[in-house]
Amino acid sequence: MSNPITLNINGKKRQITVRPAATLLDTLRLRLGLTGSKPGCLNGDCGACTVLMDGVPMKSCLMLAVEGEGKEITTIEGLINTPIQKAFIEKFAFQCGYCTPGFLMNCHALVYTEPNASDERIKDWLESNICRCTGYREIEEAVISVLNTVKGTH
Amino acid sequence: MISFDFEYFKPKTIQETIHLFHSLVTKKKTPLYYSGGTEIITLGRLNLVYTDAVIDINALPEYHTIRFSEGYLVIGAGVSLTKVEEENPFPLLSKTVSEIADRTARNKISLGGNICGDIFYREAVLPLLISDSLLGIAEIDGLHYYPINKVFNREIQLQKGDFLFNILIDQTYLDLPFVSMKRRQQWNVGYPLVTICALKKDEEVRMAFSGVCPFPFRSVEMEDVFNDKSYSLEDRVRRSLQYLPKPVLNDVEGSSEYRIFVLQHTILDALQKLEGGPNV
Known part of the structure; x- marks a missing residue:
């Protein structure tokens, strides 16, 4: 029981056949070799598998691959030299790195969606992801530093 | 990974959707409607939900407006x-x-x-x-x-x-004075010990609850007590608890005694805010 689908991932069209029951996360990792999105809780709690769907963060463990048809999907592999990636390095916003792809996707969407985000809004967005190494403070500082840069250029 | 297989349908009209459901049942299938889908995926992965036919209703006009x-x-x-x-x-x-x-x-x-x-x-x-x-x-x-x-x-x-x-x-x-309070055991994300929503209409308070019992509810009997101003605020809250539906949850989020304690104080806070003035 499989369906042929076309997924637009990181600007490239990928034609595959999937079980309708396959999650987007499993499809990305096991069928398309895009292993940057991480399996964590597989229950929509930890955010390690976050991808962007038409620019909106989504937990790919909570999506069927068939739902991705007709959408622009961005995974961590599609994020190259973005301000938030540089800020994560500059602010030491990771340790073991397992949660980092999910955080980066969420934070990237945050700085583009809400360039004037308040501290409260930043906290609200960051509550979608769990990190067991850092104290979150460095991640928050990375987001704030990008927001300040964006504000400075306007 | 979801261990069972299902067929996937995405109808375009309400009529088509309903007829599809009934035709699948006639074929001895177990169809489920799929909206956000988060429960079907998470509970399906644990074999707590089963379906062999998913009807995705997200293509229906006005379903997202x-x-x-x-x-x-x-x-x-x-x-x-x-x-x-x-x-x-x-x-x-x-x-x-x-x-x-x-x-x-x-x-x-x-x-x-x-x-x-x-x-x-x-x-x-x-x-x-x-x-x-x-x-x-x-x-x-x-x-x-x-x-x-x-x-x-x-x-x-x-x-x-x-x-x-x-x-x-x-x-x-839409613009009536309201209160919405969620009290958890800890942290900012997670299931509630008590969630209360209340609004004031025509000087009377209405209130509904989640997290107290294994179902959300509104109790007209409790509202009658909340709105009986012949008693003090504390007495109204205490008297209202006799109309609390059963059972009160007793689980890892909190014991039933603790939940009632938190409920009592949350109702008190809600009433104090709503009775504090017309523009809460």
Whole structure:
């Protein structure tokens, strides 16, 4: 029981056949070799598998691959030299790195969606992801530093 | 990974959707409607939900729209909790859904999915219970509207093959003074010990609860006690608890005694805020 689908991932069209029951996360990792999105809780709690769907963060463990048809999907592999990636390095916003792809996707969407985000809004967005190494403070500082840069250029 | 296989359908009209459901049942299938899909995926992975035919209803026109019509706010059941929060057409509803799950999950969870879900908190229903909303139910012979307090009793009462299509809220309720409070054991994300939604209409307080019992509820008996000003505020709260439905939850989030303690204080806080003035 499989369906042929076309997924637009990181600007490239990928034609595959999937079980309708396959999650987007499993499809990305096991069928398309895009292993940057991480399996964590597989229950929509930890955010390690976050991808962007038409620019909106989504937990790919909570999506069927068939739902991705007709959408622009961005995974961590599609994020190259973005301000938030540089800020994560500059602010030491990771340790073991397992949660980092999910955080980066969420934070990237945050700085583009809400360039004037308040501290409260930043906290609200960051509550979608769990990190067991850092104290979150460095991640928050990375987001704030990008927001300040964006504000400075306007 | 979901261990069982299912067929996947994405119909374009309500009529097509309902007929598809019934034709699948005739073929001895076990179809499920798919809105946000978060429960089907998470519970399906644990074999707590089974289906061999998923009917994705997200292509239905107006299933994702928020609009005003003939004195009502009309919200499609497929609207995400994030959209309800950001468009903010009904501040009590927006505030309440903004506390459900986390922001990224709320991009996927639909309003209708939360109301109809198996996970019993269903907090999105609380503002609708106290604003006497109407539920638009898609049935075999078309869309019918019912007062929520007639079709939601602990959980939504749907006939096989019917589904929640939209929600109508009388515009006169949208700007009433309200309180929405969620009390957890700890942290900012997670299930509640107690969630209370209350609003004041015609100087009377209405209140609905989640997290106290294994179902959300509104109690007219408790409201009668809250609004009997011949007693002190503390007495009203204490007396109202005799009408609390049973059972009170007793689980890892909190013992039943602790829940009642938190409930009592949360009701007190809500009443103090609502009785403090007309523009809370």
